[in-house]
Amino acid sequence: MDQQRLRGVMAPVLTPMDGNLNPDVLRWIALCKELLSNGCTGLAPFGTTSEANSLGIEERIEMLDRAVEAGIPASKLVVGTGTCALPDTVRLSAHAATLKCAGILLLPPFYYKGVPEEGIYRSVAELLERVGDSSLKIYLYHIPPVAVVGFSLALIERLKKAFPMNVVGMKDSSADLAFHLSALKAFPDFDLWAGTEKLLLANLAGGGVGTISAMANVIPAEIRALYESWREPGAEDWQSALDSHRAAIKEWPLVPALKAIKADETGVDEWRLTRPPLVGLGDAQAQAMLAAYRATFAG
Amino acid sequence: MDQQRLRGVMAPVLTPMDGNLNPDVLRWIALCKELLSNGCTGLAPFGTTSEANSLGIEERIEMLDRAVEAGIPASKLVVGTGTCALPDTVRLSAHAATLKCAGILLLPPFYYKGVPEEGIYRSVAELLERVGDSSLKIYLYHIPPVAVVGFSLALIERLKKAFPMNVVGMKDSSADLAFHLSALKAFPDFDLWAGTEKLLLANLAGGGVGTISAMANVIPAEIRALYESWREPGAEDWQSALDSHRAAIKEWPLVPALKAIKADETGVDEWRLTRPPLVGLGDAQAQAMLAAYRATFAG
Numbered sequence: 214m215d216q217q218r219l220r221g222v223m224a225p226v227l228t229p230m231d232g233n234l235n236p237d238v239l240r241w242i243a244l245c246k247e248l249l250s251n252g253c254t255g256l257a258p259f260g261t262t263s264e265a266n267s268l269g270i271e272e273r274i275e276m277l278d279r280a281v282e283a284g285i286p287a288s289k290l291v292v293g294t295g296t297c298a299l300p301d302t303v304r305l306s307a308h309a310a311t312l313k314c315a316g317i318l319l320l321p322p323f324y325y326k327g328v329p330e331e332g333i334y335r336s337v338a339e340l341l342e343r344v345g346d347s348s349l350k351i352y353l354y355h356i357p358p359v360a361v362v363g364f365s366l367a368l369i370e371r372l373k374k375a376f377p378m379n380v381v382g383m384k385d386s387s388a389d390l391a392f393h394l395s396a397l398k399a400f401p402d403f404d405l406w407a408g409t410e411k412l413l414l415a416n417l418a419g420g421g422v423g424t425i426s427a428m429a430n431v432i433p434a435e436i437r438a439l440y441e442s443w444r445e446p447g448a449e450d451w452q453s454a455l456d457s458h459r460a461a462i463k464e465w466p467l468v469p470a471l472k473a474i475k476a477d478e479t480g481v482d483e484w485r486l487t488r489p490p491l492v493g494l495g496d497a498q499a500q501a502m503l504a505a506y507r508a509t510f511a512g
Numbered sequence: 513m514d515q516q517r518l519r520g521v522m523a524p525v526l527t528p529m530d531g532n533l534n535p536d537v538l539r540w541i542a543l544c545k546e547l548l549s550n551g552c553t554g555l556a557p558f559g560t561t562s563e564a565n566s567l568g569i570e571e572r573i574e575m576l577d578r579a580v581e582a583g584i585p586a587s588k589l590v591v592g593t594g595t596c597a598l599p600d601t602v603r604l605s606a607h608a609a610t611l612k613c614a615g616i617l618l619l620p621p622f623y624y625k626g627v628p629e630e631g632i633y634r635s636v637a638e639l640l641e642r643v644g645d646s647s648l649k650i651y652l653y654h655i656p657p658v659a660v661v662g663f664s665l666a667l668i669e670r671l672k673k674a675f676p677m678n679v680v681g682m683k684d685s686s687a688d689l690a691f692h693l694s695a696l697k698a699f700p701d702f703d704l705w706a707g708t709e710k711l712l713l714a715n716l717a718g719g720g721v722g723t724i725s726a727m728a729n730v731i732p733a734e735i736r737a738l739y740e741s742w743r744e745p746g747a748e749d750w751q752s753a754l755d756s757h758r759a760a761i762k763e764w765p766l767v768p769a770l771k772a773i774k775a776d777e778t779g780v781d782e783w784r785l786t787r788p789p790l791v792g793l794g795d796a797q798a799q800a801m802l803a804a805y806r807a808t809f810a811g
């Protein structure tokens with residue numbers, strides 16, 4: 214395996230908004246640095262938790278430029294670039310490649326539903342052709358609960374075979390343990406990331422490389438600790454402790470809940486803002502959520 | 513009702529691709545002109561049938577500029593501008609407004625699923641605020657079979673009430689007759705378009721304004737004839753004849769099938785190309801589809 218490739222715990226970095234519902238880039242860069250200092254082995258900016266698909270193409274390009282200029286190492290970044298439209302995906306992916314980012318996290322084109330796998334295959338093939346950078350590393354982003362369109366095992370196999378130097382891994386956010394285990398078994402030479410820390414122990418035991426987890430925005434060190442000690446006694450208890458934090462907030466929408474935790478941690482109320490169509494938690498909701506969440510750390 | 517507002521038969525114009533899978537803009541403009549000469553009362557470029565969500569933001573802007581430069585009247589255009597990301601939607605919508613297009617066809621932000629209606633409401637409110645053109649006419653684009661996210665009657669009512677000069681109509685592509693009739697009844701002062709010509713008679717009988725129909729790309733005159741004569745004897749037979757054309761191709765994916773019909777009509781084989789993730793019909797599929805389709809005109 215390529216020694217350069219990332220492993221461990223990555224955060225799909227939350228995108229703080231300002232009062233005009235535009236990204237607060239300085240606050241975002243500060244969070245990126247904080248996460249890398251406090252447990253994350255890498256970052257996946259522009260994932261689902263980042264509200265990436267609510268960001269404009271130009272916004273994403275500017276944010277990434279500014280992050281790299283601010284000293285965030287491109288070698289630690291797997292950048293979400295998948296959109297519905299090939300030219301936009303090409304533009305974002307080529308930009309990430311130019312900055313020498315570690316890779317891209319690629320949603321399939323997700324507007325049309327029920328498309329043939331051949332069509333998704335061609336979208337990846339055409340992307341590689343148009344970007345024209347043989348070093349581009351693609352991590353497939355499988356998240357059928359949101360994107361609906363996803364990557365089957367058969368399609369992954371075909372893509373790996375056709376583009377072995379490029380299609381190197383996947384973030385599996387299916388939240389489907391059986392699928393995750395099947396993928397681990399089918400592709401031992403593939404960098405398989407659990408899309409939730411709930412599957413971190415299962416992922417590592419099955420030969421996976423770690424987790425790209427929304428919760429890593431708020432408890433990076435706790436998740437990293439499990440990654441580092443998963444073979445040791447007590448790992449299952451630690452997994453259960455992680456699970457309890459997530460379970461406490463599961464009745465609230467995830468991105469607004471995580472932003473409310475950030476607002477509480479930092480005292481910056483703007484942290485609660487989300488861009489439409491997501492809606493931030495109200496005061497009472499946030500208080501109830503925070504009480505439940507904080508209680509899971511009391512033990 | 514505003515005398516300027518469009519009624520009748522609109523085509524969500526197919527987007528011909530060239531051998532590099534880029535839009536063939538000259539061929540597209542020629543189709544736009546042909547459709548306006550042969551039955552369409554207006555055009556809805558960049559709908560689902562147009563593969564709009566497979567086109568880049570820049571591509572859409574350039575295509576619309578060139579169409580207007582080529583003499584397509586902006587007053588006949590309701591332009592699809594809805595994307596997942598507010599800034600991209602704002603950019604496309606402001607561009608359409610600047611060109612004095614008749615309106616925009618607005619998908620809700622469709623990446624996140626299960627979002628609160630408040631979030632969709634805010635996305636429309638924020639769009640209007642950012643475009644800042646009080647004359648902007650919005651046609652909501654309700655197509656839950658593809659976008660999953662849609663507009664409920666309660667949300668439509670709220671949007672109409674908040675923005676009565678802007679939110680003036682809807683393309684209902686739910687293909688759900690009961691919903692369509694409910695919307696017609698609930699909003700008699702709303703420009704309600706049937707998203708399929710299958711519901712044209714029901715739409716007009718219920719006080720709707722016509723249809724924005726994929727099939728109008730290939731049989732605009734036939735659909736227009738029903739629009740013009742729907743109160744006359746024989747209208748139901750004419751509706752049945754229209755239905756038979758669509759029924760003949762329903763086992764094939766719609767956009768590839770329509771493109772194969774265009775290729776057959778024009779002798780231009782490139783017409784069969786689609787951009788990934790859609791996949792054009794193979795030779796045998798196209799032949800079988802065309803035979804079934806042509807047979808419906810034989811009587």
